[in-house]
Amino acid sequence: xxxxxxxxxxxxxxxxxxxxxxxxxxxxxxxxxxxxxxxxxxxxxxxxxxxxxxxxxxxxxxxxxxxxxxxxxxxxxxxxxxxxxxxxxxxxxxxxxxxxxxxxxxxxxxxxxxxxxxxxxxxxxxxxxxxxxxxxxxxxxxxxxxxxxxxxxxxxxxxxxxxxxxxxxxxxxxxxxxxxxxxxxxxxxxxxxxxxxxxxxxxxxxxxxxxxxxxxxxxxxxxxxxxxxxxxxxxxxxxxxxxxxxxxxxxxxxxxxxxxxxxxxxxxxxxxxxxxxxxxxxxxxxxxxxxxxxxx
Amino acid sequence: xxxxxxxxxxxxxxxxxxxxxxxxxxxxxxxxxxxxxxxxxxxxxxxxxxxxxxxxxxxxxxxxxxxxxxxxxxxxxxxxxxxxxxxxxxxxxxxxxxxxxxxxxxxxxxxxxxxxxxxxxxxxxxxxxxxxxxxxxxxxxxxxxxxxxxxxxxxxxxxxxxxxxxxxxxxxxxxxxxxxxxxxxxxxxxxxxxxxxxxxxxxxxxxxxxxxxxxxxxxxxxxxxxxxxxxxxxxxxxxxxxxxxxxxxxxxxxxxxxxxxxxxxxxxxxxx
Ligand SMILES: Nc1ncnc2c1ncn2[C@@H]1O[C@H](COP(=O)(O)OP(=O)(O)OP(=O)(O)O)[C@@H](O)[C@H]1O
Ligand SMILES: [Mg+2]
Numbered sequence: 358x359x360x361x362x363x364x365x366x367x368x369x370x371x372x373x374x375x376x377x378x379x380x381x382x383x384x385x386x387x388x389x390x391x392x393x394x395x396x397x398x399x400x401x402x403x404x405x406x407x408x409x410x411x412x413x414x415x416x417x418x419x420x421x422x423x424x425x426x427x428x429x430x431x432x433x434x435x436x437x438x439x440x441x442x443x444x445x446x447x448x449x450x451x452x453x454x455x456x457x458x459x460x461x462x463x464x465x466x467x468x469x470x471x472x473x474x475x476x477x478x479x480x481x482x483x484x485x486x487x488x489x490x491x492x493x494x495x496x497x498x499x500x501x502x503x504x505x506x507x508x509x510x511x512x513x514x515x516x517x518x519x520x521x522x523x524x525x526x527x528x529x530x531x532x533x534x535x536x537x538x539x540x541x542x543x544x545x546x547x548x549x550x551x552x553x554x555x556x557x558x559x560x561x562x563x564x565x566x567x568x569x570x571x572x573x574x575x576x577x578x579x580x581x582x583x584x585x586x587x588x589x590x591x592x593x594x595x596x597x598x599x600x601x602x603x604x605x606x607x608x609x610x611x612x613x614x615x616x617x618x619x620x621x622x623x624x625x626x627x628x629x630x631x632x633x634x635x636x637x638x639x640x641x642x643x644x645x646x647x648x649x650x651x652x653x
Numbered sequence: 654x655x656x657x658x659x660x661x662x663x664x665x666x667x668x669x670x671x672x673x674x675x676x677x678x679x680x681x682x683x684x685x686x687x688x689x690x691x692x693x694x695x696x697x698x699x700x701x702x703x704x705x706x707x708x709x710x711x712x713x714x715x716x717x718x719x720x721x722x723x724x725x726x727x728x729x730x731x732x733x734x735x736x737x738x739x740x741x742x743x744x745x746x747x748x749x750x751x752x753x754x755x756x757x758x759x760x761x762x763x764x765x766x767x768x769x770x771x772x773x774x775x776x777x778x779x780x781x782x783x784x785x786x787x788x789x790x791x792x793x794x795x796x797x798x799x800x801x802x803x804x805x806x807x808x809x810x811x812x813x814x815x816x817x818x819x820x821x822x823x824x825x826x827x828x829x830x831x832x833x834x835x836x837x838x839x840x841x842x843x844x845x846x847x848x849x850x851x852x853x854x855x856x857x858x859x860x861x862x863x864x865x866x867x868x869x870x871x872x873x874x875x876x877x878x879x880x881x882x883x884x885x886x887x888x889x890x891x892x893x894x895x896x897x898x899x900x901x902x903x904x905x906x907x908x909x910x911x912x913x914x915x916x917x918x919x920x921x922x923x924x925x
Pocket of ligand 2: 712713714825
């Protein structure tokens, strides 16, 4: 249809009018379609907003009625109280807390990424190294961050380094395990491709094994980033005078309940945001995969 | 500038393949199964050989041994009088599956072998671009493999092997996954490139017409155990064209090979 209209365009001025009309029709029908799409989208947005309103409404109601049947809402701050606490926090000096937490998480995460990826590659690629260090790591892996608190206090010279250690623990194992998996799942076919192009160990490793493991490593990094934030509260119980986790715990200790929920939400938000950032960044490192997503 | 390309095209006295008493067996459920038994052949430099046989007769296994991917239980493979025991760039391989590295562009994939060998950048780009042009992939040189069609990917795989000027090009059903039309185009393209390069080619297929169209000789394989059953000279004139598929000579050869394969296929079905 488009080729025939192009041809007639050359043929006569009348045809030009025709094609213009055809274009108008096309545009119209496109607008029709997009209009109905728009409607669908609106309905979806409406339902989602409603779900939020219901969520906060029910929560508020439960608090107002001091609901107490098995679960006790008497001391749970209501959404309005949380909002007030948030306003207070934001108008106070929020940056020093957010900054303190972010630095801890970023330091722990960065160390975990460097160690996790390099150890993971070594363990995945060299059987002997796996034999030497895999079992001890497996033994440490299931230990939750909370259980590390006493040792973290005993082992580290400053409370700051102890806290960074705990956020490190959260990120390290997911990154390590996904890296090992990624390296181990290298495609035999691609190894053979490298071999009969004359690649020796180094090129096979650099150009085939590592890029092949990158998608796995990336998902390990995203999960690790989330986990680092999980461990933050635990870490900031340890010590500290600033930090989002610190506010959360401190508010509980001083029976000032609304900031607890605010702190929880803030941690969730920052965790989600930084995991998203890691996801985008790793996608940038793998242009061959981004384009795949677009075309699909 | 063109001298470099010409030079790499010229140096063609290599590609002499000898397979002597080759046997391969695999362990399966604790028992060892003889897949190949005393396979013998010699291939002269520049010959185009097809290995033809029913599924499971060991065609890929022969190719894998020549490539150095697997070790034979007994017997030897020599390429240009050198004993083969591990893969190297002088035996190029084109796989049936799409096997470009997904994280490299077409250009980088083709360039990879030269880069490994430390060929200087200017020489690399001259050679790579020559081959990319040769198979019509120059404008796709910056695309990633998943953006290419199956035919394009196989063309890239072929020149990725050829750019290293291997003594032998091993091809394991490289066109099996393509549609009939594309397959014909690829066969003709392969023949034109080969007639320039005169690389020795060992081409595995189970398509009789493909084998007749491409090769100088067909090694028809038998099953249980896998072995070379018959060597057939394909005397059809070159250059070959699609309409040659209708000549009486072609038809009679086709019938001859068909009967041979049919026997073996029946035999392999009985045994299973
Ligand atoms: N790694 C292996 N372990 C055990 N048996 C194998 C192995 N590789 C191949 N075989 C067996 O060896 C025989 C020959 O296999 P091969 O792949 O060489 O056949 P083929 O002629 O290439 O078949 P096709 O046309 O289906 O590709 C088959 O029976 C197969 O099951
Ligand atoms: Mg095969």
